[in-house]
Amino acid sequence: MAEKSLMKGNEALAEAAIRAGCKCFFGYPITPQTEISAYLSKRMPKVGGVFLQAESEVAAINMVYGCAGSGIRCMTSSSSPGISLKTEGISYIAGADLPCVIINVQRGGPGLGGIQPSQADYWQVTHALGHGDFHALVFAPASVQEMVDTVTKAFDLADEYRMPAVILADGLLGQMMEPVAFEDVEIKMSDASNKPWAASGHGGKRKHTIINSLYLKPDELENTVRERFARYEDVKAKHTEAVCDYCDDAETVVIAYGSTARLAKSAVEAARKEGIKAGIVRPVTLWPFPVNEINEACKNAKNVLVVEMSMGQMVEDVKLALNCSKPVEFYGRTGGIIPKPAEILAKIKEMGGKN
Amino acid sequence: MPEFKRPHALADVTTHYCPGCTHGIVHRLVAEVIDEMGIEGETIGVCPVGCSVMAYDYFECDMLEAAHGRAPAVATGVKRANPDKFVFTYQGDGDLAAIGTAEIVHAATRGENITVIFINNTTYGMTGGQMAPTTLPGQVTQTTPYGRDTSNEGFPVKVCEMLSQLDGVALAERVTVIDPANVRKAKAAIRKGFEFQKNKQGFSIIEVLSTCPTNWGKTPVEALERVKTEMIPYYPLGVYKEGAVR
Numbered sequence: 001m002a003e004k005s006l007m008k009g010n011e012a013l014a015e016a017a018i019r020a021g022c023k024c025f026f027g028y029p030i031t032p033q034t035e036i037s038a039y040l041s042k043r044m045p046k047v048g049g050v051f052l053q054a055e056s057e058v059a060a061i062n063m064v065y066g067c068a069g070s071g072i073r074c075m076t077s078s079s080s081p082g083i084s085l086k087t088e089g090i091s092y093i094a095g096a097d098l099p100c101v102i103i104n105v106q107r108g109g110p111g112l113g114g115i116q117p118s119q120a121d122y123w124q125v126t127h128a129l130g131h132g133d134f135h136a137l138v139f140a141p142a143s144v145q146e147m148v149d150t151v152t153k154a155f156d157l158a159d160e161y162r163m164p165a166v167i168l169a170d171g172l173l174g175q176m177m178e179p180v181a182f183e184d185v186e187i188k189m190s191d192a193s194n195k196p197w198a199a200s201g202h203g204g205k206r207k208h209t210i211i212n213s214l215y216l217k218p219d220e221l222e223n224t225v226r227e228r229f230a231r232y233e234d235v236k237a238k239h240t241e242a243v244c245d246y247c248d249d250a251e252t253v254v255i256a257y258g259s260t261a262r263l264a265k266s267a268v269e270a271a272r273k274e275g276i277k278a279g280i281v282r283p284v285t286l287w288p289f290p291v292n293e294i295n296e297a298c299k300n301a302k303n304v305l306v307v308e309m310s311m312g313q314m315v316e317d318v319k320l321a322l323n324c325s326k327p328v329e330f331y332g333r334t335g336g337i338i339p340k341p342a343e344i345l346a347k348i349k350e351m352g353g354k355n
Numbered sequence: 356m357p358e359f360k361r362p363h364a365l366a367d368v369t370t371h372y373c374p375g376c377t378h379g380i381v382h383r384l385v386a387e388v389i390d391e392m393g394i395e396g397e398t399i400g401v402c403p404v405g406c407s408v409m410a411y412d413y414f415e416c417d418m419l420e421a422a423h424g425r426a427p428a429v430a431t432g433v434k435r436a437n438p439d440k441f442v443f444t445y446q447g448d449g450d451l452a453a454i455g456t457a458e459i460v461h462a463a464t465r466g467e468n469i470t471v472i473f474i475n476n477t478t479y480g481m482t483g484g485q486m487a488p489t490t491l492p493g494q495v496t497q498t499t500p501y502g503r504d505t506s507n508e509g510f511p512v513k514v515c516e517m518l519s520q521l522d523g524v525a526l527a528e529r530v531t532v533i534d535p536a537n538v539r540k541a542k543a544a545i546r547k548g549f550e551f552q553k554n555k556q557g558f559s560i561i562e563v564l565s566t567c568p569t570n571w572g573k574t575p576v577e578a579l580e581r582v583k584t585e586m587i588p589y590y591p592l593g594v595y596k597e598g599a600v601r
Contacts, residue, residue, distance in 0.1 A: 024436050050435045054428065055461035062425035062458070066432025069419045070399065074436070092422050199417035199433070201440045204396040210411045212420040 002181040009144045010035035010105065010174040013167070016151040017075050017101070018043055019182055021190030024050040024074040026063035028082060031115045032171040033105035036077040057082040061089030061102075068098040069211035070200045071192025073155055077103035079171075080121050081112060090164055091130025095213025097197075097228070099158035099189075101151065102136070102166045105174035108336040116336025117171035119258060122313035125166055126287045133225045135232055137165040137239075138286040140257040144178035152185045157239060159189040161231050162197075168286060170309065172259040172338060235288055242290035243282045246272060247297035250279025252351050255294065255318050256307040257283045260339065264307045267344035278348050286314075291321040301326055303351050307344055308332045362386035364395045364415050371409060375568040375575025378406060378474065380532045382413055384542045385443070385472060388549055389416065398441040399433050401426045403455075405447035406480040424455025427462035430469045441552055443470040449479045452488040452512045459518070463558045466523030466600050470548040471560040473514060476567040477586065484570030488512040491589055496570075511589065515562050519595035525557030527595040531564040531587065533579045540592075547597075556599035564590055 007015070014036045017025070025044060027037040037053065044051035050067075054060035060076045067074040078086060083104045093100060106121050108114035125138050137157055141147040147169060154165040192198040199209045215221035246268055247253055256264040261282035271278040281297045283290045298304055304326050306315045312330040319328050331347040333339045361367060365386035372378045389395050398416040402408060404423035411418035421429040426444040434442040451459050451473050462469065478496055479485040485498040489511050493502040519527040526548050530541035541563060548559035564586050566578035573581060 024432070026432065052431070052435060055457050058425065059428040059431075059458055059461065062422060062428035063432035063435070065421070065425075066401070066419060066429035066434075067436040068432075069429070070433045070436050072436035074432070088422055089425070096420075199399050199419050200437060201397045201399055202395075202417055208415050209417050210420070211418070212411060214408065214420055 002183050004179040004181045006177050007144060007180050008035055008175065008177050009147055009169065011039045012144050012180045013103065013147045013151060013169070014039040015043070015182065016148040018047055018049065019185060020152040020155045021073050021187035022049070022075045022101070022155065023072050023190060024067045026052050026054050026060040026067070026074065026076050028054050028057045028060050028078065030079045030082045032107055032174050033077050033079045033103065035174070036103060057085035058089065061086040061093070064100050065089055065093050065096070065098060068093065068100040069096065069198065071195040071198030073159070073190040075101040075103065077105065079105045079107045080109050080118070083121060083124065087130040090136065091132050091134065092213050093164050094130065094134035094136065095132060096211050097162040098164070098211065099162050100164050101154045101158060102164055104166060104168050106168065106170040108334065114336040115171065117259065117309060117338060118334065118336055119170055119260060119309040120313065120334060121168070122286065122308070122310060125168055126289070126317070129166070134228065135163070135287050137161070137163060137235065138168055139165065140168045140283060140286050141173065142258055142261050142282060144173065144176065144180050147173060148180055148182060156188055157235070161235055163231070168258065170259055239285065240288040240290050240293070241284035242293035243284060244293065244297040245280050247279035247281065249277055249300060250297070251277040251300070251302045252305060252348050253298045253301040254278060254280045254305045254307055254344070254348065255283070255314070256280065257286060257314070260307055260309055263339055263341050264344050266341035267348060270341060270345050271348050276348060276352055289317050289321065294318065294321045298322060298326055303327045303329065305347060305351060306330050307339060309338065310334050362390040364389040366413050366415050368412060370413055372406065373569040375566060375578055377532050377563070377565040380538060381472060381474065381541070381563050381565065382410065384538070384545050385445070386414065387542060388546045391546070392549060392553070394441050397439070398443070399437070401430045401433070401442065401444040403444070403446040403450035405450045407445050407447060407474065408481065410445050424450050424453070425458055426450065427455065427458040427467070427469070427471065431462055431467050434467060434469050438468070441549060443472060445472045446474065447480070448473070448475045448477065448487045448489040452514050460521070463518045463560070464521045464523045466525070466557040468552050468555050469558060470552050472545065473560055473562040474565045475514070475562055475590065476565040478567050478570050480567045480570055484567070491585060513590065515560065515595040518560055523558050523600055524560070524596050525551040525600050526559035526561070526597050528597070529562040529564065529590060529592050529595065531582055531592060533582045551599065554599065555601070557601060564592070
């Protein structure tokens with residue numbers, strides 16, 4: 001067991017990226033994720049890696065495109081308004097089947113919004129992270145330790161499936177300090193050696209490679225998209241994750257992700273102490289969405305409560321997952337306000353009499 | 356007497372370029388330089404969006420296709436990860452001097468060790484001849500049907516003049532390929548750019564005044580004449596900056 005140290009979420013995540021074999025980081029300052037850049041600007045030169053502050057979010061994600069296209073493990077990070085700027089590049093990365101990791105330490109929106117924690121980018125990250133037919137892997141860790149552990153998984157799956165992976169955090173996870181341990185991880189595919197598709201210079205040993213998302217013939221484009229979506233089915237089958245607690249006999253199942261899930265779990269445990277049969281499902285992957293896990297957890301439920309730091313962006317996915325077989329209600333705060341366990345508990349109690 | 360043949364780095368395929376377009380000449384010059392330096396296997400090219408969007412099929416080195424204007428950022432990502440490889444971008448005027456202005460200025464000022472081949476033909480060719488940032492005052496295009504009016508559309512961007520002010524630039528040179536003497540000068544400039552890159556001495560840009568007979572509504576010969584009589588007076592040829600920055 002590795003020794004634990006107290007670290008801020010953003011810094012722990014940055015350290016984890018280096019330990020996961022991330023060779024290059026391209027970023028741009030934005031609150032509340034700036035500590036990731038600041039940390040990597042100190043550490044990357046010491047480990048022979050690259051830290052580069054780009055002129056814009058747009059440039060940063062395109063540097064990732066180039067770096068990933070040459071087969072090197074790389075990452076960028078930002079917060080909500082910056083992610084909007086990156087979406088063009090993310091679409092090209094998906095279209096060219098390139099692996100990379102993108103961090104979103106969410107803040108309130110729309111527009112400049114605020115700088116306090118939020119989960120209002122759910123729709124964007126799960127449904128429309130750029131133009132065109134594609135998905136990104138989306139992980140929603142709920143603690144600093146889980147952020148650390150997710151980084152390696154995100155890089156490995158991005159490389160395995162040749163697709164972008166997003167770690168969706170929020171200002172709360174990024175800014176808080178928790179004890180964290182860094183286990184030794186096996187670094188796979190951090191350079192071009194296992195990537196025959198990479199544009200890294202053919203050295204006279206093979207035909208040239210082309211990193212590209214342009215297909216002017218409709219049937220060719222359709223084929224590439226279908227091939228990508230076939231890969232997505234494999235991801236769904238093998239890498240969908242959720243954590244369920246107290247669900248076996250739960251009459252009210254709360255569904256929440258990220259830091260909100262911890263607050264909701266406190267509310268569920270308080271409800272249990274009062275004899276209320278409440279349970280909680282925490283989606284660990286938001287794409288793929290844990291449809292089966294939610295159905296299994298809700299099989300005895302009379303009703304379902306979705307809790308988010310937004311106006312209820314995950315609610316529709318939960319309803320679709322359940323095929324509207326259970327009543328689904330919502331409680332949330334937005335604008336940077338963190339819902340209190342007591343507020344969630346009050347909502348659970350209010351739902352107690354309903355079915 | 357050396358035999359005149361296709362450079363190895365230039366793919367043996369038919370290009371989609373219009374008759375009289377000078378892209379083919381410039382592609383060939385880049386490929387000749389790559390051959391002569393023996394660096395095809397260590398070279399990675401980045402294509403733009405525009406007429407040369409499919410240049411990835413025309414070079415035998417590894418290639419990446421970038422989003423519109425982002426080629427210098429993509430090239431930066433490749434180069435930072437592979438500092439010992441040769442990286443070039445090939446961009447048109449809309450790509451480089453309009454939508455990609457931030458990317459080219461910052462790649463230049465960082466002194467990225469990349470070589471930029473910049474095709475200035477004063478129009479957006481691929482989309483059918485709209486006003487480019489380099490369109491000359493008075494020039495008629497699809498979106499300046501009464502001629503570019505500087506009181507409304509402002510003035511052309513003079514890229515070499517602008518970038519030569521930046522400390523990270525090792526080479527900013529404007530050339531053309533309208534006759535054999537100028538083709539030789541253009542090739543020498545491209546070679547110089549790759550040599551600066553080889554020695555890790557900073558950013559290099561070679562601006563090539565080029566033709567677009569199709570969208571200019573001219574024959575290939577008339578188009579070459581227009582470069583001489585209208586473009587060169589506004590965009591003088593020559594070296595705007597030369598010297599290692601590191």
